[in-house]
Amino acid sequence: MIKQVVKVGLGLSLVASTLLAAPEKTKLKIGFIALTDCAPLVIAKEKGFFKAEGLDVHVAKEGGGWPGIQQKVISGEYDFSHALAGMPIAATLGINGNAHLQALLSLDFNGNAITYGNNIIEKMEEYGLDKTERPVSAESLKKYIDAKRAKEGNKYQPLSFGMVHPVSTHNYELRYWMASSGIRPDQDCTIKPFPPPTMPSNLIAGNIEGYCVGEPWNSRIVLKGKGSALVTNYDIWNNNPEKVLQARADFVKKNPETTKAVMRAVIKAQKWLDESWENREEAIGYLAKKNYVKAPKNVLRKSMSGTFLYNKGVDSANPMFNVFANNYAAYPFYSHGMWFVTQMYRWGQLDKPVDMKALIEKVYRPDLFAEVAAEVDYKLPPSAWKKDGVDEYNKFLDGKIWDPNKAVDYIFDVKVQNSLVSKEVLMKANKWSVETKQPKYECHYGPAGCADPKYVTK
Template sequence: MLGKFLTLGLGLSVVASSLLAAPEKTKLKIGFIALTDCAPIVIAKEKGFFKEEGLDVDVAKEGGGWPGIQQKVISGEYDFSHALAGMPIAATLGINGEANLQALLSLDYNGNAITFGNKIIGEMEKYGLKKEERPVTAESLKKYIDEKHKIEGNKYQPLNFGMVHPVSTHNYELRYWMAASGIKPDEDTTIKPFPPPTMPQNLIAGNIDGYCVGEPWNTRIVEKNAGSALVTNYDIWNNNPEKVLQARADFIDKNPETTKAVMRAILKAQMWLDESWENREEAIKFLAQDNYVKAPVDVLRKSMSGTFLYNPGTDSKNPMFNTFANYYAAYPFYSHGMWFITQMYRWGQLEKPVDMKATIEKVYRPDLFETVAKEVGYELPPSAWKKDGVDEYNKFLDGKVWDPNKAVDYIYSFEVTAPKVSKEELMKVNNWKVETKQPSYVCPYGPAGCADEKFVTKK
């Protein structure tokens, strides 16, 4: 259907594509991590969308985790990469490598979960955990930690948790979930980075009590009956940004037509992924291959096909666990990017005041995205700035509202927060105002990744 969709004037036909300016560089290398949300890059390769754009792309699986991805983008070994939404921001601010990297598009919404081992779940159940509830809060974990403090006193041993990178969505989601129940992540726990595929083995070995990671590395533990996925990041923040496509700013400037060609191919793949659950099933078979995620089809199906395996033996309906194109999931909202800067301040990763608006406008590229979106028929939201936490499918676990115009207040509004920069210092360099506009919940591309088929619109 997507080919027909594009040919009928809602995007580009192959003939129309040939009328675009030729890419400056056609032989490219794009790095990715073995996670299901690398799917848009894999599908762009396997379904021929890169080839349609005149590109010869080597899609390379990175074995060195997110630090390896980042180093190879900065060095130029990778022309583009799958990236955590916070990574290009952090690199541009000098806290994760040092280079002006840019986020060209969002690859997906949601896709992560917090998974705990059976031992700690057993302790939490003594304090009221009901792991079948949705969403599960960290209240029982807080009670367990408080009791542990009383028993151990000055010899308290923090609980150990894993995430994938210090500026990852996973780190911020795990902290957000804990802190919403009064847990102080840097005092009550230790949180350390591990490459995603190593999470299950570290949990089973007892090196960590739990972790936050993308799929299929939560399902792996649940299927082994070694733990449960207590909460997804959709449960923490409905339709939150997860991964982006990143590249060096100087590469983009030097190769604008190549950049747009890559973006068109990946955007077509994202639309294809949300067009039908049948397409998702085909995607699962590609992802299962050794050169991609290298996981059993049945494991990948647990999250990619509209369900999610929270607990052993029980598939729960979760159609939005992976959303690639619907509800503007591909659009790089400035406001989404700025949220990550607030978390860098909240958790003490930034030690100098910066203009958050100027920073995110240097890193995120909705301007370039809008050009490409019009070429392939991707629907655009009314603004690059919006509030989160105010709409039916856009809420936070704790009921907070994220308004970019109140970004500084937001950082200091939490009961648990640990910034190293004063509110007054940040206020001095953040005197701007933006106009926010709320997009309606829409699913223009198909039922996959959509809350309900009533939202699916066919053009």
């Protein structure tokens, strides 16, 4: 009887596997940058999730920063890549490369911080900075800039800061944080891109006063005693989108089964990462390897294990610093993608009006994600459109609400903006409306990355 049950079980398993069509291309190359949020790609490789899908994947560390990643995806050297959420949008618009790229899924929420060196922190402390406050505002930086301008007059030297790429979350977060206190990022400061692993050395060399970057490159500076992490991107926008898995649209069309197989493997890895803190500790071991992030485990542990190191010697609880699957972190919300377009307008990166809804529906693929989610038991939110800034674990530093139906108003409803396109012109190009639905805060896959175990529904 037992043998018969086993045979039946094996038969059902074989039938289930044959329902999934074979991938068109099995030998793949996926590019990544040495950051902790490459973890889903690393885990999909190391835990055999790619292999289980019949894929032979080379997960390649890119040494040329985000521009190198983008160039190689567009040229076809990389079939898929770890990408900043704004990159496929910008490439499709022709302002960051020129190719129709698509965001297939979100790799994570949060994961960044703004870290300043000791010199600028000392100046800010003279103007009221308390670096133990949560969240820290940029008010003291604004006061220091005003005093510096008054002293230097026409010979004012703008402060220099680093971020990883012009269309990165990091650039927009740094600007958002500054602008919410009245700082004009393009007049009061110089903001320059650097590859993430080079941020600490540039700060120590005095090339920049501070930067916004992902981990482990904030903890590196704090542990060295050379600065402090003032604010995380979770502090700026609770549970904000960070990286995506991107590919060329024509590759996706030509290789739909390959694409879905990669997505299944990555989502399984994301679920595994949030299943337990023990899994996170195992992931830290993989990420520390030379061919991945190549950082000491104790540095990686500062953020991946549910804490975050704002100041040396003081580990602060921050379970949501890295979220990979919980709270719909893997889902590519249209509304998240559109937020990046508003920032491209706000900071003068787009000089022509576009239909933002049509653009995002061309780049983000929640439709394809929904197909794959059913195959790997990933729960879907009630809609691809939602508001942000309205829920307990989804708020902005300045109390603003992001409603995609008011996208044009949102661009201009701030103290500081540099839009090259007028509100009236943008309104004419965006006469659509969408129905938004709010998902509940839930952790479907485990306690890691979850605000509190009481939200775990597994």
